[in-house]
Amino acid sequence: MSELDADIEAVVVSAEAIDTRIEELARSIDADYAGREPLLVGVLKGAAMFMSDLARALDRPSTMEFMAVSSYAGATASSGVVRILKDLDRDIAGQHVLIVEDIIDSGLTLSWLLRNLTARNPASVEVVALLRKPDAVKVEVPVKYVGFDIPNEFVVGYGLDYAERYRDLPYIGRLRPAVYGG
Numbered sequence: 791m792s793e794l795d796a797d798i799e800a801v802v803v804s805a806e807a808i809d810t811r812i813e814e815l816a817r818s819i820d821a822d823y824a825g826r827e828p829l830l831v832g833v834l835k836g837a838a839m840f841m842s843d844l845a846r847a848l849d850r851p852s853t854m855e856f857m858a859v860s861s862y863a864g865a866t867a868s869s870g871v872v873r874i875l876k877d878l879d880r881d882i883a884g885q886h887v888l889i890v891e892d893i894i895d896s897g898l899t900l901s902w903l904l905r906n907l908t909a910r911n912p913a914s915v916e917v918v919a920l921l922r923k924p925d926a927v928k929v930e931v932p933v934k935y936v937g938f939d940i941p942n943e944f945v946v947g948y949g950l951d952y953a954e955r956y957r958d959l960p961y962i963g964r965l966r967p968a969v970y971g972g
């Protein structure tokens with residue numbers, strides 16, 4: 791139990807369901823990457839929990855890199871302008887890159903990331919996202935592995951924040967509107 795639980799009005803994905811789904815995703819990734827070592831590229835900060843649990847669930851060895859991007863800072867969401875706050879520490883040319891995202895909402899961050907990383911000549915680029923919202927389905931972003939399709943509501947936990955808090959909850963939950971003045 792966490793004292794943050796009181797701010798959550800409903801559990802959207804339980805810790806047990808996350809655990810089970812990550813095992814399933816890991817088995818698919820292990821099978822698809824037979825003979826190849828994936829380079830997991832985690833997108834900070836939201837993907838931190840998913841990245842560490844997924845990497846440990848894989849039987850296949852993987853390596854890790856992290857990127858931090860600011861979504862559309864100083865611009866409207868629809869412009870899709872993304873700024874790199876922290877770049878990869880190494881060259882990914884010839885690597886089998888697997889982008890690890892916590893959530894795809896509008897799909898703009900991912901669409902930009904795919905273009906950016908593909909330009910660095912990796913051997914392959916795929917995406918694994920724990921959560922996907924309905925709008926993302928409309929965008930032409932190829933996402934090979936999806937944990938859960940969730941409704942278009944404000945969720946926190948397991949990496950997802952509201953004002954930088956709630957990332958440490960072990961489940962995904964819907965925040966009480968009173969918490970954000972709704």
Ligand code: PRP
Nearest residue numbers: 834835836861893894895896897898899
């Ligand atoms: C979230 C999430 C994705 C992005 C998805 O990151 O981790 O990277 O938004 O949204 P989109 O599909 O509409 O582009 P955020 O900018 O909230 O940063 P954080 O992970 O540090 O919380």
